[in-house]
Amino acid sequence: MLGGHNGENQTVDVTGIGFGPSNLAFAVAVEEHNQTAPPGQAVTARFFERQPAFGWHRGMLIEGASMQVSFLKDLVTMRNPVSSYGYLSYLHSRGRLAHFINAKSFFPLRVEFHDYLEWVAEQCAHLVDYGCEVLDIEPVGGPGGTDRLDVVVRRADGRTLRQRTRNVVIATGIEPVLPEGLPDDDRIWHSSRLLGEIGRLRRRPSAFVVLGAGQSAAEVVAHLHSVFPDAHVHAVFSRYGYSAADDSAYTNRIFDPEAVDHHFGSPPQLKEAFLRYHGNTNYSVVDVDLIDDLYRRGYLEMVTGRERLHVRNATRLHCVSPGPDALAVDLEFTPTGRRETVAADVVVCATGYRPCDPLGLLGSTASRCKQDEAGRLEVARNYRVSGEETLHCGIYVQGGATEYSHGITSSLLSTTAVRAGEILSSIVAQRDADAAA
CATH class of the missing domain: 3.50.50.60 (FAD/NAD(P)-binding domain)
Known part of the structure; x- marks a missing residue:
């Protein structure tokens, strides 16, 4: 497996931009895939994160504040309930499983959930380079079109590197407003x-x-x-x-994985209605x-x-x-x-956030990607950005930039685990199809 601190001249299957919960869940999906993959079928991956170390909303880790989402909607359980990266495994490793059960709550303390995320990030540390800012994503031409991308990165020491990749997964989170x-x-x-x-x-x-x-x-x-x-x-x-907040049982079905299918397949006016109807959940x-x-x-x-x-x-x-x-x-x-x-x-x-614009990050490749009438990236159900016919490499987007197309869960934890598995399945399926062609 390619480590996060070497292999600059190697082409990897996927490069992740950002290493918050969304791409951390994707890294876990890659790791679990590779544990059972046949020889030669492992997915090589590398991630770049601008922060100097893993951190998620550190400024709001207020003492006593709880999560608003069940611990079962962690980075992996909804995709793989028996995963060793799940929240229950974390509690067991910390010696708190029985105490958590006795607390009789589905909603962990926020500071504890952050510790869980750090625990997972430590296990995936060999995949990520921290203190790295992505400057550009450049298309690399081949005989039949663009089949590779160069992710141009500036390290904390000022040096610039290029990571050649077959796919990118952009999960750069949100920015304060x-x-x-x-x-x-x-x-x-x-x-x-x-x-x-x-x-x-x-x-x-x-x-x-x-x-x-x-x-x-x-x-x-x-x-x-x-x-x-x-x-x-x-x-x-x-x-x-x-x-x-409306967190009643029926309303919470808007956060179920199958609700993403329903939202994605709906006509534009119904998409807007769903977002309007259920904005009071979040x-x-x-x-x-x-x-x-x-x-x-x-x-x-x-x-x-x-x-x-x-x-x-x-x-x-x-x-x-x-x-x-x-x-x-x-x-x-x-x-x-x-x-x-x-x-x-x-x-x-406390005036909220907006999704980071993936178009700005795509740089040289942005003009190869399709946009709708509102200037939003066209994103398929598998979170792959639609591009011109000669763009054969995969560009995937996670987070709030897909809220209109995929529903209100896009910027939340609820379907993070499932979404990571869907993106990985798409990458592997495309790789296998290309190999068979």
Whole structure:
């Protein structure tokens, strides 16, 4: 098997770009395939990750926060329930299996699930180069067209390398979104940086403003309210109240693997309807237990007369003006138009993410790929990008860039294991077909 730190001049079957949960699940699928593959049928793979080490939403590993997805939807169980890379194997290796069972929960602590991901990543460390930024993906011509790609990578030491490959699997995740017009100020954070920024504070803040109405926003509010017991925390969002996430049994079927087939085969207007109908399973919604917890905190403060938690509902942000001692946050209560300025030491923007654009990463190869009328990559059911007839190598995309075509699970963990197996099966089937031709 090709290691992550050698073999630059060798052509591999597949190169993965990004090494978050999606491509980590794909790496596991490759490893398990190779354990049982006949001689000469192993899949050679190499992955490049921009971060210096494995990490997944480290800035939001808030103490006590739980996952919103069952531990059974780990990197492998939905594809291979007897895998040694599953969550139960991880718990056994850590000596916590019985204790986890006694906890009677399907939803692990977030910090524990991150430890699981790191545990798997360590077992796949020979496949990945960290601290590497992909600069371009260049087509390489053959007698019948483009049958290879050169992935151009810049290492952390500044050196550039080229990895020749028959396929690429792009899983570069998501990037934070900030409200437009905010000043460049180190007292304004995206929630993805929360814990790191808190650790760099030079003095204890007396007031925070948290923008956003989703799970991350509510978790940030609860965390700041607990960790800074003398600080005021202003929760600002345009809705009248936090909306509860719909995680009921029937609705959760939208996250089943077969739902991807149903979504993919639906006409465009139905795809849009499905995304609209079930956005409240994931976007701008909060677990009801957390909503109740915040309400109880606010009510207790009303009773005791020491109010620190200020839920500013139906309110929108106008602007933030930096001052020498504090940020002046200008807010409007939308039902009446009343304006108010709040002084804050820190503004935390829990304002969501957007998928990284794979087109920009494809570079020289982007023009060979087909796009729909909205400028989105055309992606087949097996997550392979449609290209011109002379493009024979495989380009596969995981993540939010396929949400429109494959459904709401695309950027979530729910079908990660199954999707990884589908992509690997497509790569192996194409390789076998090419060999037989």
